Amino acid sequence: MKNVKSFIGFAFAGIFVMSSVWSTFGEYGIFFSFIGGTIIITSLWYLNHYWDLIHNHENAAFVDMAMAIGIAGIVRDFLLKGTHELVLSLPTLFFVLLGGTLAGVTAYFIEKYDQKEAKK
Amino acid sequence: MTIAQAITTTVGAFIFPLLVRLMWGKMVDEWKAFGGLAAIILIVMLSWSLNHGAAVPFIYQSGGIWIDQANAVAIGVFITTLMHRQSLKKSLPTIASAVLAGIFSGCILFLLFQ
Numbered sequence: 445m446k447n448v449k450s451f452i453g454f455a456f457a458g459i460f461v462m463s464s465v466w467s468t469f470g471e472y473g474i475f476f477s478f479i480g481g482t483i484i485i486t487s488l489w490y491l492n493h494y495w496d497l498i499h500n501h502e503n504a505a506f507v508d509m510a511m512a513i514g515i516a517g518i519v520r521d522f523l524l525k526g527t528h529e530l531v532l533s534l535p536t537l538f539f540v541l542l543g544g545t546l547a548g549v550t551a552y553f554i555e556k557y558d559q560k561e562a563k564k
Numbered sequence: 565m566t567i568a569q570a571i572t573t574t575v576g577a578f579i580f581p582l583l584v585r586l587m588w589g590k591m592v593d594e595w596k597a598f599g600g601l602a603a604i605i606l607i608v609m610l611s612w613s614l615n616h617g618a619a620v621p622f623i624y625q626s627g628g629i630w631i632d633q634a635n636a637v638a639i640g641v642f643i644t645t646l647m648h649r650q651s652l653k654k655s656l657p658t659i660a661s662a663v664l665a666g667i668f669s670g671c672i673l674f675l676l677f678q
Contacts (some may be wrong), residue, residue, distance in 0.1 A: 459672055507638075513632060517670070520669075540577040543574040544635065554586065
């Protein structure tokens with residue numbers, strides 16, 4: 445049941461963010477894009493992570509709703525545009541994942557350093 | 565994709581998860597749910613402007629498949645918590661839900677946009 449709840453939360457995130465809601469707001473310029481994005485993400489974050497519709501088990505590595513959002517965007521465009529475009533997009537995917545990984549490692553070392561300093 | 569584009573893409577994808585990891589938790593501790601709202605405006609939307617929304621975005625899309633900055637934050641926070649010795653095994657069911665839900669919503673959106 446916990447995983448069914450998580451599935452529903454993740455699916456909400458993927459469908460809302462990758463639908464055309466955000467870009468339709470964006471037709472009026474970046475300011476409205478900003479507003480639209482804030483409404484969508486805040487609603488989903490409150491539901492999924494503050495109210496915990498997505499169940500992250502205790503002491504388990506944290507799975508963010510962003511995972512479902514990223515995959516939803518890739519699957520959507522893959523089904524719409526096919527394998528050729530997927531291959532063309534692989535470099536971007538690689539460097540985005542590389543940047544994310546580097547940030548994760550950096551954040552760990554910063555947090556560890558801060559914990560050490562706090563103990564002193 | 566040129567080397568310059570590869571570098572800006574990496575840098576853009578680096579900034580977002582780092583800000584999330586360093587700021588989000590503290591904002592929620594201080595201001596509860598409104599901290600989440602603040603974090604979304606000040607981190608997610610700001611990074612979105614930088615990476616996707618700006619006239620010259622940091623994340624260069626080399627093909628027609630939309631590679632969102634969400635991919636970066638998903639792997640970033642996951643790796644940080646993994647390095648804090650949180651269990652990979654216990655998070656596998658949640659990852660499975662995320663992947664299945666991602667594929668599911670991708671299919672639904674395909675039906676919408678086809």
